[in-house]
Amino acid sequence: MxxxxxxxxxxxxxxxxxxxxxxxxxxxxxxxxxxxxxxxxxxxxxxxxxxxxxxxxxxxxxxxxxxxxxxxxxxxxxxxxxxxxxxxxxxxxxxxKGNRATLLKGKVVLLDPGHNPGNREHPREISRSVDVGNGRKECDTTGTATNAGYSEAAFTLDVARRARTLLRELGATVVFTQDADRPYGPCVNERAAAGNTAGAGNKTDTANTAGAANKASDGNTAAPENKTDTASTASAGNTAGTENKTGAANTAHTEHKTGADAAVSIHADGSGAGHRGFHVILPARVTAGAADTSPIVKPSRELGERLADRFAAATGSARSNYIGGGTGLDVRADLGGLNLSTIPKVFIECGNMRDPRDAAQFTDPEWRQKAARGITEGITDFLTG
Ligand SMILES: [Zn+2]
Known part of the structure; x- marks a missing residue:
């Protein structure tokens, strides 16, 4: 009872x-x-x-x-x-909290701020032609600007820096092709190469000291011995990329161990007024000269689709009304930065700088933060999906 x-x-x-x-x-x-x-x-x-x-x-x-x-x-x-x-x-x-801070631990992301604020002062240097696999193109251009003079180079650098902050908060190592820390360029072929070698080059490239610091602070639980242990089972030849071996993704990307896990080139378009909205440019299949995008066409599309979804959601911007038939996706074979990439890579044209309404967004720091968040989330979806 x-x-x-x-x-x-x-x-x-x-x-x-x-x-x-x-x-x-x-x-x-x-x-x-x-x-x-x-x-x-x-x-x-x-x-x-x-x-x-x-x-x-x-x-x-x-x-x-x-x-x-x-x-x-x-x-x-x-x-x-x-x-x-x-x-x-x-x-x-x-x-x-711990998981969020390490969500992208071991991942290397290349961000390519389109153009360089200094390109304007170096017309001769940036106009020289470089090999992009299926042809030759200018080393780089000055990029476009809003009608009021806000440059694409300034815009892309600001958005890229904001995205870098957000990606680092998730534990990623972020590599830049340029951080306004060089007089001009790099050329488009060098921008592609930067992504192809970001994993290994990250440790020595001066532009990436912050990325290296990131690794040290985020990765000290994984001792160097650990890294080489796991790496050695996958490949003995990758001693240069030892730090990246902590990334689980690297075991899947055996053929690109020294490259970044994803690369995004950030741009804004210069089209006619009334042309509005963003679009993401995906690499076409190009096999010519030094270019062979066959291995990256599919993963780049996955990256691009996720980027487009997240960018639309974060910014509230519509997909381009003048490119891509409403999909916000375009495929191109004429961009050296894509042709010469060996790792998943896309361009995002965040909108049209020559349209007054898109331009008003670009000049708003809050909107640029949203753009950076959309880019970060798209990359994160791709790397963790
Ligand atoms: Zn551009």
Whole structure:
């Protein structure tokens, strides 16, 4: 009798605990998943990951709507797939912050800020022609500008720097082709080469000292001995890329061990007024001279589709109304930066600088932060999907 009267309350307590735990897990998962949509204000919100999980999580439905928000176009089917994976990794609140900070650990991302603010002063140097595999092109151009004179080079550098900050917060090593730290260029062929060697070159390239520092701070749990151990099983020839061996992705990308895991060249277009919206340029299949994009056509399309989805969602911008037939995707065989790439790479034309409404967005730092977030999320989806 006394037993009969004491067990039920225990059971009820057990049920309550179980329900509370389940609710906590749901909140944690939703909070995790909300990171992408909660990060609109940029570097100033460095504390966002800490704040995101707790208060506002409405439950699993949040997860679904976020994924759908990222899939306004052709890539709809992909976001939910990615979304389904993530919460499982981070169902424990204690792991949440750590997982987010190491989500892209071991990944190397090449960001290529289109053009260089100094190109204008070096017309002769940048106009020399370089081999792009299936032809020759100018080393680089000055890029375009808004009618009021805000240059594409300044715009792309700002967006790239913002994206670098966000990617580093996720644990990625970010390599730049230029950071306004050289008088002009690099040429388009050098921009491609930078991505092809970003994994190995990252350690010695002066432009990448920040990336190296990142690695040191994020990666000290993985001792160098560890890295070489795991690397040696995959390939003995990659001693130059030892630090990258920590990245799980490298085991899959056996033929490109020294390259970045993904590369995005950031641009803005110079078309006619009324032409609006962004588009992503994917590499065509080019096999000519030094160019062979066969291995990167498919993964680059995956990268590009995710980038387009996330960029649209983050910025609210429409896909181009003048290129790509509404898909926001274009395929080109004439860009040296794509032709000569051996790692997944796309260009994003963030909009049209000659259109007053697009230009108004470009000159708004808040919009540029959204653009950087969209680019970061697209890359993250690709690298973790
Ligand atoms: Zn450009």
């Amino acid at each position: 006394s037993n009969g009267s004491t067990f039920p309350p225990h059971r009820r307590l057990g049920v309550r605990l179980a329900l509370a735990l389940a609710a906590l897990l749901a909140v944690c998962s939703a909070g995790w998943w909300a990171w992408g949509s909660s990060r609109g204000d940029g570097p100033a919100k460095d504390g966002a990951p800490k704040a995101a999980p707790a208060p506002s999580a409405p439950g699993p439905s949040q997860r679904r709507s976020d994924a759908e928000a990222g899939g306004a176009g052709t890539g709809d089917g992909k976001s939910p797939t990615t979304g389904g994976d993530r919460p499982e990794k981070t169902s424990d609140d204690a792991d949440l």
